[in-house]
Amino acid sequence: MLEDRPTQTPKVATSKAASGGFGRSVVSWVMPLGALAMALAVRASGLSVDQGSLNLRILVGALSSAIMFTTIFVVLDHAEAVARRVGEPYGTLVLTFAVTAIEVSIIVSMMLHGENNPTLARESVFSTVMITSTGVVGICLTLGGWLHRKQAIVRQGTSAYLAVLTALTVMTLILPTYTQTTGPGTFSAAQLGFVSSLSVLLYASFVFAQTVRHREDFVEGQEHHVSVRMASDENIFVSAVLLVAGLIGIVMLAEQVAASVEDTLVAYQVTQADSIVGAMIAGLVLMPEAISAIRASLNNELQRGLNVAMGSACATIGLTIPGVAAASLLTGRGLTLGLPAADAVLLVLALFTCAVSFSTERTTFLTGMVHIVVFFTYVFLIFVP
Numbered sequence: 211m212l213e214d215r216p217t218q219t220p221k222v223a224t225s226k227a228a229s230g231g232f233g234r235s236v237v238s239w240v241m242p243l244g245a246l247a248m249a250l251a252v253r254a255s256g257l258s259v260d261q262g263s264l265n266l267r268i269l270v271g272a273l274s275s276a277i278m279f280t281t282i283f284v285v286l287d288h289a290e291a292v293a294r295r296v297g298e299p300y301g302t303l304v305l306t307f308a309v310t311a312i313e314v315s316i317i318v319s320m321m322l323h324g325e326n327n328p329t330l331a332r333e334s335v336f337s338t339v340m341i342t343s344t345g346v347v348g349i350c351l352t353l354g355g356w357l358h359r360k361q362a363i364v365r366q367g368t369s370a371y372l373a374v375l376t377a378l379t380v381m382t383l384i385l386p387t388y389t390q391t392t393g394p395g396t397f398s399a400a401q402l403g404f405v406s407s408l409s410v411l412l413y414a415s416f417v418f419a420q421t422v423r424h425r426e427d428f429v430e431g432q433e434h435h436v437s438v439r440m441a442s443d444e445n446i447f448v449s450a451v452l453l454v455a456g457l458i459g460i461v462m463l464a465e466q467v468a469a470s471v472e473d474t475l476v477a478y479q480v481t482q483a484d485s486i487v488g489a490m491i492a493g494l495v496l497m498p499e500a501i502s503a504i505r506a507s508l509n510n511e512l513q514r515g516l517n518v519a520m521g522s523a524c525a526t527i528g529l530t531i532p533g534v535a536a537a538s539l540l541t542g543r544g545l546t547l548g549l550p551a552a553d554a555v556l557l558v559l560a561l562f563t564c565a566v567s568f569s570t571e572r573t574t575f576l577t578g579m580v581h582i583v584v585f586f587t588y589v590f591l592i593f594v595p
Contacts, residue, residue: 215299218574227266237284238284238288238452239452240461241277241280241281241284241285241456242281242284242285242288242452242453242455242456243452243455243459244277244281244459245277245278245281245455245456245459245460246455246456246458246459246462247459248273248274248277248463249458249459249462249463249484250272250275250462252270252462252463253462257392265312271467271474274467275467276463277463278354278459278463279461279494279510280466281456281460282312282460282494282495282498283497283513284452284456285308285312285452285453285456285457286308286309286364286479286498286499286502287498288449288450288452288453289304289308289453290502291445291446291449292304292446292449292450292453295446299402301419303420303421304315307488307498307525308453309495309498309499309522309525310458310522310525310526310530311336311457311461312457312460312461312464312495312527312532313338313472313491313492313495313526313530314529314530314533315429315460315461316464316467316491316495317330317331317334317491317530317533317534318464318533318534318537319464319467323381327484328396328543328544328545328546329484329546330484330487330488331490331531331534331545331547332488332546332548332549333381333484333485333487333489333510334487334488334491334492334545335381335382335383335488335526335527335530335531336488336549336557337384337485337488337489337491337492337493337551338492338495338496338522338523338526338530339379339383339523339526339527339557339560340501340556340557340560340585340588341489341492341493341496341585342496342500342519342520342522342526343375343519343520343523343560343561343563343564343581344563344581344584344585344588345398345500345566345581345584345585346496346499346503346504346519346559347516347519347520347567347578347581348578348579348580348581348582348584349500349507349578350503350504350506350507350512350515350516350519350578351360351507351512351573351575351577351578351581352473352566352575352578352579352582353504353507353508353575353578354507354508354510354512354515354575355573355574355575355576355577355578356575357508357510358510359574360572360573360574361507361510361512361572361573362512362513362571363512363513363516363568363572363573364513364571365568365569365570365571366424367420367513367516367517368513368516368520369418370420370424370569371516371517371520371521371523372520372561372564372565372568373518373525374412374413374416375376375523375524375527375561375564376529376561376565377412378409378412378413378524378527378528378529378531379557379561381405381409381555382405382409382527382531382547383527383548383549383557384548384549384554384557384558385405385548386417386546386547386548387548387549388548389401393546394548394549395546395549396544396545396546396547397545397547399539400594402499402535402538402539402545403535403539405531405535406531406532406535407532409527409528409529409531409532410528410529412423412528413524413525413527413528413529416524416528423493426534440459451558454461466553470510485592485595486592486593489589489592495549496522499518499522500519502515502518503516503518503519505517512573531547551571552591552595556584556591557585557586558587558594559584560581560584563580563581563584564579564581567581
């Protein structure tokens, strides 16, 4: 009997991990469907973001925020279950697209609510890149390096991530400051459409290379990745349906959340809060994905953690910028993308640090500490610019 215990325990653990234990919980069903039901109820009631008293709008927005942010975690749990089933690198794309869809919906909703806020998209995208490339990557490298001493990465894959991220960030966040057709920090309509098209093209090429042409460059090559992909087709179908329902509910609730944030800032007379709001959006949206990346690093799956972190940054630039650019062109609302000088220096420093860190096939905790120092500098300058 004692000899049976070691063999039975892994089976139980594997079964729970494989079938997605969270998928059986009430929360995993209630939150996606509840978010969708609430969004539909608000729309059906005719309570728009500009109707009703200020207190009522803030109350509805606060309730929508609580439901939306809780649903984000549940939705990304379902996304991770699907990701585990389909394997790498396709699993990373599932997580990335889910996070990007949520972020775009929130940014666009806040852009279209109230007075024009031309720098919100810039601050949110910049925050996403800084949080992922310095904060999340730094924690992954530091904790993983401290626990496992040295961790292996696939240099070709990380170099590809970094090349795409560098090109996209310079074109969309630095170049607008130096163009001459319009004012500093802005693109003309033609320039905005051209750069957005190039961003989508480059990201699509990257996805093709990641999933088809050079798939081996983004996979760690460890056999235990396959062992967790044991979920039944039925469970994966349920997770996929709840994932879609939750995403639709989040997108619809984002309008109420955007209105609540705007109204609260106006009520408390907070001025020049774009940096704080952008960092808040990026931090809340990226939190579940960051946890996934850190867990992978602690499990000595550093390449998967980097895929999640860097993939999110690439998707943010490649998909979020075209999304907000389309909203800007369709509504005629201005869009300022060019970063101030201090932020541009921090962005270049973050990209250069990544280039040095990923130049070898091994990382240590010291490599991660460099990223964390840059991240702390970014956070400090948000409040003391």
